[in-house]
Amino acid sequence: MRKTILLTCLLPVLLASAVPVYAASLTLKITQWVEDAYPIAVVPFGYEGVKRPSQDIAEIITNDLLRSGKFNPLPVTDMLNRPSNEADIEFKNWRILGSESLVIGKVQHTGGDNYKVMFWLFDVFKTKQLDAQSFNTTGTALRATAHKIADLVYEKLLGQPGAFSTLISYVTANGTGEKKEYILWKADSDGENPQEILKSNYAIMSPSWSPDGESIAYASLEEAGAQKVFIQKWRKGQRSIVSTVKPGLNGAPSWSPDGKFLAFTIIKDGNSDIYRLDLNSKQLKQLSNHYAIDTEPVWTPDGQWIVFTSDRSGRPQLYKTTVNGESVKRLTFEGTENARAAISPDGKSIAMVHKRDGQDKIALMDMDGGNLIVLTDGHFDESPSFAPNGSMIIYATSEGQQGTLATVSTDGRFRQSLAYQGDVREPAWSPLNVK
Amino acid sequence: MKVMTKISLAIVPAMMLVLGGCSSGDVKETPASGSATADSRSIVPPPPAEMAPAGTESAQPDPMAERNKMDDPGSLLSQRMVYFDFDSSVIKDEAIPVVRAHAEHLSANNSKVFTLEGHCDERGTREYNIALGERRADAVRRMLVANGVAERQIKIVSYGEERPAQLGHNETAWAANRRAVFAY
Numbered sequence: 001m002r003k004t005i006l007l008t009c010l011l012p013v014l015l016a017s018a019v020p021v022y023a024a025s026l027t028l029k030i031t032q033w034v035e036d037a038y039p040i041a042v043v044p045f046g047y048e049g050v051k052r053p054s055q056d057i058a059e060i061i062t063n064d065l066l067r068s069g070k071f072n073p074l075p076v077t078d079m080l081n082r083p084s085n086e087a088d089i090e091f092k093n094w095r096i097l098g099s100e101s102l103v104i105g106k107v108q109h110t111g112g113d114n115y116k117v118m119f120w121l122f123d124v125f126k127t128k129q130l131d132a133q134s135f136n137t138t139g140t141a142l143r144a145t146a147h148k149i150a151d152l153v154y155e156k157l158l159g160q161p162g163a164f165s166t167l168i169s170y171v172t173a174n175g176t177g178e179k180k181e182y183i184l185w186k187a188d189s190d191g192e193n194p195q196e197i198l199k200s201n202y203a204i205m206s207p208s209w210s211p212d213g214e215s216i217a218y219a220s221l222e223e224a225g226a227q228k229v230f231i232q233k234w235r236k237g238q239r240s241i242v243s244t245v246k247p248g249l250n251g252a253p254s255w256s257p258d259g260k261f262l263a264f265t266i267i268k269d270g271n272s273d274i275y276r277l278d279l280n281s282k283q284l285k286q287l288s289n290h291y292a293i294d295t296e297p298v299w300t301p302d303g304q305w306i307v308f309t310s311d312r313s314g315r316p317q318l319y320k321t322t323v324n325g326e327s328v329k330r331l332t333f334e335g336t337e338n339a340r341a342a343i344s345p346d347g348k349s350i351a352m353v354h355k356r357d358g359q360d361k362i363a364l365m366d367m368d369g370g371n372l373i374v375l376t377d378g379h380f381d382e383s384p385s386f387a388p389n390g391s392m393i394i395y396a397t398s399e400g401q402q403g404t405l406a407t408v409s410t411d412g413r414f415r416q417s418l419a420y421q422g423d424v425r426e427p428a429w430s431p432l433n434v435k
Numbered sequence: 436m437k438v439m440t441k442i443s444l445a446i447v448p449a450m451m452l453v454l455g456g457c458s459s460g461d462v463k464e465t466p467a468s469g470s471a472t473a474d475s476r477s478i479v480p481p482p483p484a485e486m487a488p489a490g491t492e493s494a495q496p497d498p499m500a501e502r503n504k505m506d507d508p509g510s511l512l513s514q515r516m517v518y519f520d521f522d523s524s525v526i527k528d529e530a531i532p533v534v535r536a537h538a539e540h541l542s543a544n545n546s547k548v549f550t551l552e553g554h555c556d557e558r559g560t561r562e563y564n565i566a567l568g569e570r571r572a573d574a575v576r577r578m579l580v581a582n583g584v585a586e587r588q589i590k591i592v593s594y595g596e597e598r599p600a601q602l603g604h605n606e607t608a609w610a611a612n613r614r615a616v617f618a619y
Contacts, residue, residue, distance in 0.1 A: 203561075203595075203597035206561070206562060219562070221592075221594060221595075221597060223592075224550070225552055225593055226590075227565055227592075249565060251565050251566075252562040265566070267565065267569045267593070268569075269573055270524065270569065270573035270574065272566035272569070272570075293567060295562045295566050296562050309560070309562075311522075311563075316559070316563055337559075339559070339560045340560045340563075360558075379604075380604075382560055382561075383560070383561075401602075426561070
């Protein structure tokens with residue numbers, strides 16, 4: 001039976017400020033439910049100490065697991081009891097409820113702003129402990145600790161790394177005309193803890209994380225429409241402009257898997273081609289050479305190919321070329337247009353903006369061009385980006401007049417929207433192991 | 436729509452990040468509005484020998500008359516938009532007189548520089564539309580150059596789909612947004 005569930009994110013303790021600013025964090029809204037997801041129970045954590053933690057660790061873990069589309073967490077109200085010690089567990093209480101796995105834990109206040117967080121993961125049917133860890137953390141790092149536990153649970157049960165401790169980047173736009181304000185943000189993968197990276201009255205687009213997670217490349221129209229590419233170390237804010245001897249507008253940056261090159265687009269005299277820049281030697285290599293619009297280059301994870309958008313056959317389609325610009329091959333043949341490719345971390349699939357019957361949706365296709373499936377059902381869906389464990393795709397969609405973000409599991413079965421107060425677009429998911 | 440109070444920890448780090456060191460020494464990210472690169476009032480008398488191809492003006496235009504012509508709603512020069520069909524950068528027949536009027540004006544005032552902006556409707560991806568917008572501006576540029584305007588007078592920029600003239604998900608809005616703009 002399918003249900004829709006409305007969930008609002010926990011907000012950290014709010015300042016009692018009288019001046020509201022447009023909302024900075026994204027609100028989760030579950031829009032689909034997966035029937036045969038892994039049943040799990042995450043019991044509200046016990047607490048010991050004087051100062052209560054400001055975060056509900058179990059709720060953060062539950063929301064993470066739910067969002068992945070692979071888990072079906074037991075509602076807290078269905079729980080017969082709430083153990084926080086192994087000795088208090090009666091496994092039959094959980095078998096009755098259908099849970100196959102059980103997570104319990106506790107938080108100890110150890111003084112000042114310090115906490116010790118412990119969790120245990122059990123297999124309910126084998127009544128066996130699968131994992132147990134403890135963390136020394138602080139009040140501001142409690143969410144990060146909860147995400148870390150969710151990653152450990154995900155990995156232990158599914159054998160794949162979790163992506164809950166990762167980050168997303170996205171752009172918001174507020175206002176109209178020349179007073180419009182664009183902000184490039186970085187936030188936790190659930191939309192919490194947003195942090196401004198750049199603010200501008202000119203459009204910012206195409207954020208791309210470096211493989212080490214320290215930098216974000218993006219394109220900006222900040223020279224009054226003369227598009228430029230920047231690389232910014234997001235933690236400290238130093239940035240450099242990507243400049244080459246070749247004149248033209250620069251856009252659509254994409255990092256190579258080894259972080260040594262940047263592929264991007266140079267547009268001049270009515271022509272748009274893709275290039276590869278060696279970030280050390282500054283050597284520039286042209287990869288496409290065609291009077292068509294060639295743009296939006298992305299690298300395959302093996303570092304051997306670049307997939308890009310070209311309208312050389314009349315309308316935008318996806319093509320691939322070697323990293324030396326040889327052997328151009330067309331990849332997409334279905335639908336009216338295909339553009340803005342994103343490559344899965346395992347290199348086996350491509351997500352794209354797929355136009356069919358006048359509507360843009362996110363589709364997924366095998367790397368060699370077969371098995372195209374449509375994953376989303378919006379009208380103007382765009383800019384797909386894979387979670388670094390390949391389990392989900394974040395993309396931009398719209399509800400009414402506002403742009404919003406959404407995630408969809410790569411099997412297409414589970415979708416969740418992240419609504420923002422304002423117009424949000426251009427999401428990009430960070431690599432794993434970024435903090 | 437309900438607004439939510441800003442989260443505290445975003446404030447200080449955000450300020451540090453926005454003001455981070457740019458290599459150009461530029462710390463502000465909010466440049467002056469508009470994209471005009473020339474003050475249209477700084478008119479320099481043109482060299483006497485230069486005649487526009489379909490010249491209706493005298494060899495030495497009077498600055499006052501020039502100013503009036505640029506702003507006179509009856510004159511072609513006051514029309515600053517060239518419109519395009521979907522996914523096209525072909526200049527339509529009805530736009531040619533406007534382009535030629537600007538060409539005459541610019542070749543008669545050949546120290547004047549200005550910006551041609553390319554724009555698109557919202558369909559298509561953002562980066563593709565930057566390229567298509569540039570292509571539209573460039574098509575106008577080529578027609579201007581063919582009609583006597585010097586390359587150095589023209590700066591080409593593209594806003595892609597980012598600065599629509601009209602909001603809306605319909606053909607009326609889309610048609611109004613597929614344009615090149617003479618930004619003096």
